[in-house]
Amino acid sequence: MDDDASLTSAWTSVKNFFAEIPARMPCIPCLFKKAAIVGPKWTKAVNDVFPGQQSYNNCGLQSSREVIEQAKGKIAGKTEQQFMEDAISSCGARQAANHPDESGASSAATRQCVMQQYGVPSTIQPATVANVDDALRNGKGVIMSSNSDVLWGTQGFPPGAGGGGGHAVVLTNGIYDSAGKMTGVHVNDTGTGTQYTLTNAQLKDCLDSGSGKLNVTDSRIWPTG
Amino acid sequence: MDTNQPPSWVERAVIEMKASQDYQTRIYDEDYQTLPVPMWNAQRNWLVIGFGTSSRTGGPMGKVQSRPPHITCVVSWPDGQLHWSMDNTAQRTWPTQAGLPAPAIPQPLAGTPMERLRRYYAALSTALQQGAFATPAPANATAACAAARETREAFLPAAPYPNLADFYAAPLSHIDGWLASNCGAR
Numbered sequence: 001m002d003d004d005a006s007l008t009s010a011w012t013s014v015k016n017f018f019a020e021i022p023a024r025m026p027c028i029p030c031l032f033k034k035a036a037i038v039g040p041k042w043t044k045a046v047n048d049v050f051p052g053q054q055s056y057n058n059c060g061l062q063s064s065r066e067v068i069e070q071a072k073g074k075i076a077g078k079t080e081q082q083f084m085e086d087a088i089s090s091c092g093a094r095q096a097a098n099h100p101d102e103s104g105a106s107s108a109a110t111r112q113c114v115m116q117q118y119g120v121p122s123t124i125q126p127a128t129v130a131n132v133d134d135a136l137r138n139g140k141g142v143i144m145s146s147n148s149d150v151l152w153g154t155q156g157f158p159p160g161a162g163g164g165g166g167h168a169v170v171l172t173n174g175i176y177d178s179a180g181k182m183t184g185v186h187v188n189d190t191g192t193g194t195q196y197t198l199t200n201a202q203l204k205d206c207l208d209s210g211s212g213k214l215n216v217t218d219s220r221i222w223p224t225g
Numbered sequence: 226m227d228t229n230q231p232p233s234w235v236e237r238a239v240i241e242m243k244a245s246q247d248y249q250t251r252i253y254d255e256d257y258q259t260l261p262v263p264m265w266n267a268q269r270n271w272l273v274i275g276f277g278t279s280s281r282t283g284g285p286m287g288k289v290q291s292r293p294p295h296i297t298c299v300v301s302w303p304d305g306q307l308h309w310s311m312d313n314t315a316q317r318t319w320p321t322q323a324g325l326p327a328p329a330i331p332q333p334l335a336g337t338p339m340e341r342l343r344r345y346y347a348a349l350s351t352a353l354q355q356g357a358f359a360t361p362a363p364a365n366a367t368a369a370c371a372a373a374r375e376t377r378e379a380f381l382p383a384a385p386y387p388n389l390a391d392f393y394a395a396p397l398s399h400i401d402g403w404l405a406s407n408c409g410a411r
Contacts, residue, residue, distance in 0.1 A: 057255050057279070094253055094278075102280050105253035145254045149386075150338045159334045160385040163291065164257035165279045205339040211254055212243035 038173055038186070041223040045070060046172045046188060046195070051080070053193030058084050058104025060143065060168035061093060062190040064111045064215075067141035067170060068118040071221040075118070087114045106168070108213040111143055121218045127207040129200055131214055133182045136174040139220035144171050145210030148191060154202045155192065166210060167191050173222065233350035235261055235272070236343065238300045242274065247309045248298070252276055257291055260342075260384045261300065262396035263349060263358045263376070264320060265403075270302040270358055272349075275319050275392065291388040294319050302353050325394035330385045345383035348375040358400070362407035370408035377404065 049066040061084055069075060075083065084104045087093040091113035096102035106114070108124045115122050120141070125131045127145065135142045148162025151169065167189075175184035175197060184199045198206065207214075232240065239261065242248055252258075257279050261272040275294025297315040299308040310318045334341065352372035356363035363369050377400050384393065 060254050094255075096278065098280070102278070105255035105278070107249060107253050109249060110253070147258075147338065153338050159338065159382075160330065160387060162386075163279055163388045164259070164384060164386040166254040166256060166258065168254045205337065209339060209342070211249070211252065212240065213249065 038175075039225040041225045042173060045223055046186070050188045050195060051190060054104075054190040055080050056084060056100050056104040057096065057102050058093070058106070059191050060106035060111050060145075061087050061104050061114065063143045063168050063170045063188075064106070064114045066188060066190075067122075067143065067215075067217060067221060068115055068120050070141060071120045071217065071219070072118060086117075090114075090117060108143075108145065108211060108215055111168070111215045115141075115215070115217070120221075122215050123218065125214045125216050127210060127212050127214045129182075129204050129207065131216070132171060132185065132203065132207070133174060135214070135216045136171060136182070136185065139222040139224065141215075141217035141221045142171040143168055143215040144206060145213060146206035147209035150209040151189070151206050152192065154198055154206075155194075155196055168210075233343070233347045234303070234305075234353065235346040235350045238272065238305050239274070239346070241305060242298055242300065242307055245307055247307070251296055251309070251311075255279070256296075257386070257389065259294065259389060259392060260345060260380065261349065262320065262393070263353070263400065264396075265358045265360060267360050270353060272300040272302065273318060273320065274298045274300070275315070279388070291386075291392075293392065319392065320395040320399060322395040322398055325398055327387075327390040328381060328393055328397050330381050330387065330390065334382050334385055336382075341379070341382045341385075345376065345379040348372060348379045352376045358403055362403075366407055370404065373400065373404055373408065376400065 049069045051062055054062045065075065065083055081100050084093065084100065087110065088095045088103065091110050093110050094103060094105040112122050112124055132142060145166060145168050148165050148167035149160065151167055152162055170188040171185045172188055173186045174182040175186065177183050182200065184197050185203055186197055188195050256276045259275040261274045264271050264273055274297065276296040277292050277294045280290040293316050295312055295315055297310045297318040299318060352358060352369065355369040355372045357369040357373040380397060
């Protein structure tokens with residue numbers, strides 16, 4: 001009998017507890033989506049799609065390819081140059097006089113076109129830390145434009161190393177504190193051929209120094225865990 | 226510099242330029258972008274920003290050889306209207322003067338690239354607001370001269386690119402000429 005009484009009491013407590021919760025309680029973001037997880041699956045994915053250093057003036061296109069391959073799988077049978085030639089002919093990437101060495105420059109619109117051609121729809125968004133945070137928290141593919149000196153200055157390269165040129169890189173995940181607040185980002189950089197991190201302050205400077213636009217995929221591409 | 230401060234007039238002009246349809250359709254991310262350089266005549270002031278191609282986005286990749294700007298954006302002061310020029314017209318818009326040596330970039334440079342850039346934007350904004358780089362110079366030129374000197378000092382640290390130094394010879398010479406004519410010795 002004592003067991004029955006305690007069971008009844010426990011069930012009543014449970015009913016009372018849930019009765020106090022509104023039927024349409026809003027989702028609590030920090031409970032269900034505290035952060036994208038930097039685990040072995042994500043690490044493998046980021047390393048698998050990273051092509052290393054680019055061969056042409058095609059950082060934005062190589063960044064697009066990383067996002068496409070993460071979303072859709074490896075693009076079989078296309079060299080870096082063939083991928084660039086396709087982007088020149090179909091999406092308006094630049095063909096330089098000294099082709100192919102200096103070809104492949106792109107804008108946010110060029111990259112959106114290239115990703116769409118491979119079945120990866122995306123939007124062009126204002127380049128803000130908040131937009132980066134929102135996109136990475138949802139595992140989306142993000143391409144950032146930055147002045148190369150502003151970006152590479154964070155990695156210890158000397159002033160002027162980037163020559164005043166712009167650059168595009170993939171932001172692959174956020175870095176989050178124990179409260180779930182983004183404090184920085186992970187970067188795949190085909191200009192340096194390296195992967196590194198930026199703090200939020202460095203990220204803001206990079207965003208402010210670039211074209212003012214981000215490429216963000218419509219859907220999640222990065223795994224959690 | 227406190228990045229929470231509201232952006233200066235020049236920084237706002239650059240932000241609005243980047244947000245324009247012309248910028249988004251004409252400028253590629255790998256292009257170089259010059260500093261906004263001040264220009265003036267008896268009627269008005271304006272800024273010119275040049276864009277051009279490099280052999281590559283340089284630095285760790287090595288080659289950085291820049292061609293003269295093939296696109297320029299003229300920003301009129303104080304209304305901030307944008308006027309774009311392409312190709313030969315752009316090359317005529319960019320200030321040049323034969324025979325000037327490329328300016329030497331001072332070393333060492335303090336601060337981050339964005340701190341140096343924002344210092345230049347702020348100094349140039351103040352200079353324009355104080356009536357610097359105008360003909361004739363304002364009646365009380367003290368503040369204008371101080372701001373013009375600060376602009377001159379902030380210029381090269383904000384754009385420490387040896388490959389672009391040639392393009393800055395004429396704009397810096399113009400600034401030096403205005404300072405010499407209107408401000409005398411320091």
